[in-house]
Amino acid sequence: MSQVSAQPHAHPRRRQPRIQVGDRLLTHLFIWPTLILLIVMNVFPLFYSLYLSFTEYSGIGDTPPDWVGIENYEEILSNTGHPDKRDGNRYWHNFAVTGRYAVMSVGLQLVVGFSLAMLLKEKFRGNGLVTTLILIPMMLAPAVVGIFWKLIFDPSKGIFSYMMYTSNPRDHAWLADPELALWAIVIVDVWMWSPFVMLLCLAGLRAIPDYLYEAAAIDRASAWFQFRRITLPRVAPLLLIALLFRTIEAFKTFDLVAELTFGNPGGDTTEVIALRLYREAFPPQFNTGESSAAAYIILILVIALSNLYIRALGRLRED
Amino acid sequence: MQLIEVLFWAFMSAIVGAAGTAFVYSNKRREPVAGMVIGFVLGLLGSLLFLIPLWLLVPRGAGYGEEEHVPQNVVARIFYHFVEGLELMAIPIGRRLRPYLFWLAVGLVLFFFAFPLYWMVITSFKPRAEATSETPTFIPWVQFDPTLQNYEEVLIEVKTTAYGGQETVQESEFPEMLKNSILISGSATLAAVILGTMAAYAFSRFSVPGENDLLFFILSTRMLPPVVVVIPIFLMFIELDWLNTFVGLFVLYTVVGLPFVVWIMKGFFDEIPPEYEEAAMIDGHSRLTAVFKIVIPEAIPGMLATAVFVLILAWNEYLFALRLNPREFSTAPIFLSEVIGFGRTEWGRMAATSVILVSPIIVFTFLVRNHLLRGVTFGAVRR
Numbered sequence: 001m002s003q004v005s006a007q008p009h010a011h012p013r014r015r016q017p018r019i020q021v022g023d024r025l026l027t028h029l030f031i032w033p034t035l036i037l038l039i040v041m042n043v044f045p046l047f048y049s050l051y052l053s054f055t056e057y058s059g060i061g062d063t064p065p066d067w068v069g070i071e072n073y074e075e076i077l078s079n080t081g082h083p084d085k086r087d088g089n090r091y092w093h094n095f096a097v098t099g100r101y102a103v104m105s106v107g108l109q110l111v112v113g114f115s116l117a118m119l120l121k122e123k124f125r126g127n128g129l130v131t132t133l134i135l136i137p138m139m140l141a142p143a144v145v146g147i148f149w150k151l152i153f154d155p156s157k158g159i160f161s162y163m164m165y166t167s168n169p170r171d172h173a174w175l176a177d178p179e180l181a182l183w184a185i186v187i188v189d190v191w192m193w194s195p196f197v198m199l200l201c202l203a204g205l206r207a208i209p210d211y212l213y214e215a216a217a218i219d220r221a222s223a224w225f226q227f228r229r230i231t232l233p234r235v236a237p238l239l240l241i242a243l244l245f246r247t248i249e250a251f252k253t254f255d256l257v258a259e260l261t262f263g264n265p266g267g268d269t270t271e272v273i274a275l276r277l278y279r280e281a282f283p284p285q286f287n288t289g290e291s292s293a294a295a296y297i298i299l300i301l302v303i304a305l306s307n308l309y310i311r312a313l314g315r316l317r318e319d
Numbered sequence: 320m321q322l323i324e325v326l327f328w329a330f331m332s333a334i335v336g337a338a339g340t341a342f343v344y345s346n347k348r349r350e351p352v353a354g355m356v357i358g359f360v361l362g363l364l365g366s367l368l369f370l371i372p373l374w375l376l377v378p379r380g381a382g383y384g385e386e387e388h389v390p391q392n393v394v395a396r397i398f399y400h401f402v403e404g405l406e407l408m409a410i411p412i413g414r415r416l417r418p419y420l421f422w423l424a425v426g427l428v429l430f431f432f433a434f435p436l437y438w439m440v441i442t443s444f445k446p447r448a449e450a451t452s453e454t455p456t457f458i459p460w461v462q463f464d465p466t467l468q469n470y471e472e473v474l475i476e477v478k479t480t481a482y483g484g485q486e487t488v489q490e491s492e493f494p495e496m497l498k499n500s501i502l503i504s505g506s507a508t509l510a511a512v513i514l515g516t517m518a519a520y521a522f523s524r525f526s527v528p529g530e531n532d533l534l535f536f537i538l539s540t541r542m543l544p545p546v547v548v549v550i551p552i553f554l555m556f557i558e559l560d561w562l563n564t565f566v567g568l569f570v571l572y573t574v575v576g577l578p579f580v581v582w583i584m585k586g587f588f589d590e591i592p593p594e595y596e597e598a599a600m601i602d603g604h605s606r607l608t609a610v611f612k613i614v615i616p617e618a619i620p621g622m623l624a625t626a627v628f629v630l631i632l633a634w635n636e637y638l639f640a641l642r643l644n645p646r647e648f649s650t651a652p653i654f655l656s657e658v659i660g661f662g663r664t665e666w667g668r669m670a671a672t673s674v675i676l677v678s679p680i681i682v683f684t685f686l687v688r689n690h691l692l693r694g695v696t697f698g699a700v701r702r
Binding site: 022023024026027029030031033034035037038041042043044045046048049052059116119120122124128130131132133134135136137138139140141142143144147148149151152154156157159162165191195196199200203238241245248251252254255259274277278281282288291292295296298299302303306309310313314316317 | 345421424425428429431432433435436438439442450451452453454455514515517518520521522525527533535536537538539540542543544545546547548549550551552553554555557570571573574577578581605606607631634635636637638642652655666669670673676677680681683684685688691692695696697699700
């Protein structure tokens with residue numbers, strides 16, 4: 001107040017509106033560049049592909065998009081196709097592979113990540129270094145990770161078969177085995193992303209005050225009881241975040257599968273939906289219309305999951 | 320003896336049996352899964368044969384405090400003292416073993432997470448014959464002589480000698496791609512951090528109409544599957560003639576980074592008390608100078624960490640780069656698919672390329688290790 005009274009010219013009532021106008025102008029100046037970029041590069045393309053999803057169109061053809069209504073959607077959702085035959089468009093097969101992949105890899109990541117967090121919450125020398133080392137995989141490019149795990153899984157030169165099997169390792173080519181290829185991808189995904197779950201769980205575990213455990217120990221609560229009633233509830237919101245985020249990412253998985261198997265072996269046993277979409281959308285197929293429709297189906301799934309995810313984040317923020 | 324202990328030991332024996340038998344079976348070239356099942360059942364039954372009488376005869380809670388009473392039955396007493404002796408031995412051993420077991424677990428975890436990276440690094444230093452040999456070698460200098468040949472081939476040129484003794488030299492495109500990567504991801508990071516920080520400041524300090532909806536919209540663009548976005552973007556870039564240009568990927572990576580920057584920087588700004596600028600403005604600064612003189616210096620560490628995250632995002636991006644810039648202004652990850660494309664797979668060169676791509680990321684991860692949590696949760700969790 002003393003500063004204001006030191007300046008007799010600055011009338012408080014006059015200053016107030018000037019600042020407000022300035023702030024409002026600044027708000028617009030600050031926000032619109034970001035919003036315009038996002039609208040031009042994300043929203044506009046999405047509306048364009050929404051239009052294309054109702055057309056028969058090929059990105060390289062000379063013919064303009066031909067409106068066909070919901071035909072593309074009908075075709076994708078109705079044709080189940082036989083899993084052993086290559087006829088039909090078999091999108092349901094791709095959804096099934098993606099679902100299986102999501103359940104397997106996210107489930108394992110949650111278990112491994114939580115166990116890692118339980119291990120690393122202990123205080124010991126070099127804790128920070130070990131934690132950071134474990135966190136490195138999740139920062140790497142999925143494309144690069146795919147390449148060097150491909151080397152590791154290589155049946156004759158790779159280290160994986162050499163360590164796993166004492167008999168002739170050539171017989172155990174995981175990436176070429178229709179049954180094991182998906183598991184191989186899951187292993188890589190777990191290697192890459194369980195540190196992410198660990199990071200979240202560690203934050204939850206470290207925030208639990210010690211006195212809760214001390215009180216439980218006085219009451220002679222068993223270790224299982226302490227885990228169930230103290231540890232788990234405190235980590236659950238973070239686990240939920242991890243679960244949702246990893247599920248969303250699993251539905252988006254492309255780079256890893258593209259590098260490791262590109263949908264093979266056995267034709268398409270590991271062809272996740274993103275990969276199918278990619279194959280459909282670009283040469284030689286170039287079914288822009290149909291792939292846009294498939295893209296929209298994925299988009300709706302992902303948006304539904306993202307909604308839950310962002311809500312969970314918001315709840316965490318409020319705490 | 321409690322039921323839980325019986326189950327525990329029975330289960331442990333079953334696991335040991337399963338693992339052992341599976342190992343023996345696979346050595347004998349018989350179906351290891353069958354061995355696993357047989358070993359599991361045998362281990363379970365064998366241990367229960369011993370554990371069930373123990374459980375029936377030894378009173379519950381023996382060795383667990385004051386409530387125990389020594390049984391009258393002679394056989395039970397023998398068992399009782401046997402178990403008591405075991406426990407008396409086991410408790411101190413267990414206590415002494417615990418740190419070792421802990422370090423063993425930490426070691427195993429480190430092995431699983433660090434070994435693939437170690438393997439990649441040593442493969443990149445192996446001569447070709449060694450990199451493709453069927454008996455793996457692990458220790459440089461002891462088991463093989465490390466060479467820089469792979470790095471030379473990746474970074475400078477590949478010399479191949481044809482059957483006639485003719486030597487052809489193929490210059491590597493990788494340095495060019497690395498340059499593009501640095502240029503594109505660096506400038507996109509700069510743009511994203513500047514624009515995103517501005518928006519984040521506005522969201523943090525001013526009352527923006529529909530603030531939550533806008534923030535939600537911004538974050539939801541981050542969730543879009545790249546494979547969905549790439550189709551219309553591809554068509555759009557054809558129209559704009561942006562394929563194989565610097566501008567195309569630059570704008571795209573800026574947009575990819577923006578939601579991230581807005582959310583994380585909003586978190587950082589929320590932590591700086593608004594009274595700082597208000598005090599400065601009372602001292603006669605305008606809002607803008609107050610921001611530059613007071614708020615930005617406070618937020619610099621956060622901005623740097625955010626920049627590193629965006630840089631990593633752009634540096635690692637593969638799908639857009641593969642589709643939009645396959646020929647000109649290709650980024651470094653594209654080189655991997657080129658190495659793999661040339662007929663025979665050159666594992667040494669591949670590993671060298673991977674090491675070059677991965678090492679800056681490892682350095683960056685160490686730099687931002689204290690902000691990782693904030694980064695992966697878009698600023699929602701702050702530790």
